[in-house]
Amino acid sequence: MRENLKKYNTFGISVFCNNIFDVYTESDFADFVKLAKRPYRILGGGSNVLLTQDLNEDILVNKIKGIKIIEEGDEEVLIEVGGGEIWHQLVMWSAAHNLGGIENMALIPGSVGAAPIQNIGAYGIEQKDAFVSLRAVDRSTGNIVWFSKEECRFGYRDSIFKNEAKDKYIIVAVQYLLQKNTQPEMGYKDVKELLSERGIKQPTVLELAQAVIDIREAKLPNPSVIGNAGSFFKNPVISLENFESLKNTFPEIPNYPAGEGQIKLAAAWLIDQCGYKGKRHGNTGSYQNQALVIVNHGGATGTEIWEYAQMIQQDVKTKFGVELEAEVNVW
Numbered sequence: 001m002r003e004n005l006k007k008y009n010t011f012g013i014s015v016f017c018n019n020i021f022d023v024y025t026e027s028d029f030a031d032f033v034k035l036a037k038r039p040y041r042i043l044g045g046g047s048n049v050l051l052t053q054d055l056n057e058d059i060l061v062n063k064i065k066g067i068k069i070i071e072e073g074d075e076e077v078l079i080e081v082g083g084g085e086i087w088h089q090l091v092m093w094s095a096a097h098n099l100g101g102i103e104n105m106a107l108i109p110g111s112v113g114a115a116p117i118q119n120i121g122a123y124g125i126e127q128k129d130a131f132v133s134l135r136a137v138d139r140s141t142g143n144i145v146w147f148s149k150e151e152c153r154f155g156y157r158d159s160i161f162k163n164e165a166k167d168k169y170i171i172v173a174v175q176y177l178l179q180k181n182t183q184p185e186m187g188y189k190d191v192k193e194l195l196s197e198r199g200i201k202q203p204t205v206l207e208l209a210q211a212v213i214d215i216r217e218a219k220l221p222n223p224s225v226i227g228n229a230g231s232f233f234k235n236p237v238i239s240l241e242n243f244e245s246l247k248n249t250f251p252e253i254p255n256y257p258a259g260e261g262q263i264k265l266a267a268a269w270l271i272d273q274c275g276y277k278g279k280r281h282g283n284t285g286s287y288q289n290q291a292l293v294i295v296n297h298g299g300a301t302g303t304e305i306w307e308y309a310q311m312i313q314q315d316v317k318t319k320f321g322v323e324l325e326a327e328v329n330v331w
């Protein structure tokens with residue numbers, strides 16, 4: 001039987017696969033892996049994928065739920081979360097319990113099991129900052145394996161699961177350490193401004209989460225209204241030397257330190273300068289409030305979106321000499 005993946009990806013793209021299976025437990029994943037005779041892929045929330053073709057594969061959707069307190073100290077709480085939990089619901093759970101550490105990542109679409117793969121982040125915090133360890137099913141053996149924080153080798157929107165360990169594991173549970181007396185991260189300009197507008201000096205976890213929700217709702221399209229996968233490209237990191245010469249031509253270019261001799265640029269700005277913000281191209285285009293977000297205006301195919309993305313890459317390369325790398329996984 002062929003099934004449509006339209007409801008399983010936030011771009012809302014219609015492609016067909018073989019069977020779609022919802023998987024609710026770790027042992028079901030382990031059994032499936034051991035018995036599988038046909039090729040299969042794993043999907044979380046489908047919020048970071050661009051589907052460009054029909055798949056001759058089964059799709060397993062991680063539905064493992066549960067948020068458990070493993071250990072509670074005076075200052076910190078260790079929790080374990082099922083890989084199929086919705087990330088934003090975890091953030092709201094932490095806010096309801098007044099536990100800090102992940103509230104700046106409110107409203108990021110997707111599942112908890114996918115969060116470590118690209119080390120999601122927003123407003124000055126990345127999931128690695130609260131991450132302790134994860135448990136995964138080894139796809140080649142069906143065995144359960146643990147990964148420590150070091151073993152995950154987290155980087156900016158990067159981890160071992162996008163490199164050597166790509167497609168080799170199914171992340172079934174993630175442990176995070178949350179803080180009882182949290183130090184809110186308010187360094188990001190938008191967050192600072194909104195809190196000060198609201199007269200909040202020392203926000204609670206919930207107040208900070210709410211500020212982030214309001215900022216995101218104003219700037220980013222809601223995937224249930226207009227198909228998208230958040231930032232389509234990563235912010236490019238270039239050498240200090242390249243940056244110095246770019247800055248001579250474009251003195252106002254936004255830039256952030258990114259480790260020794262390296263500078264991170266704002267992909268959104270580069271794309272915006274090429275005239276793409278709010279641009280429409282057939283059924284696809286760039287979001288009116290954030291040039292880094294590519295949208296499906298309805299009925300776009302994955303190929304159409306991918307061709308549009310490549311047009312952006314080409315124009316940014318021509319104008320600035322900078323390569324944009326897709327953040328979204330292209331299937």
Ligand code: EPU
Pocket residue numbers: 121122123124229230231232233234235254266267268269270272277289290291292327
């Ligand atoms: N800008 C423009 N034009 C635009 C949008 C932004 O010139 O259309 C400029 C802004 O003025 C600012 C800079 O670009 O100087 C950066 O923009 P913004 O603060 O909106 O953040 P971003 O770098 O575009 C990143 C993450 C987002 C995350 C925000 C907030 C990446 C690839 N994206 O976006 O994450 O929400 O910071 O922390 O790192 C995602 O990964 O899917 C995502 C949405």
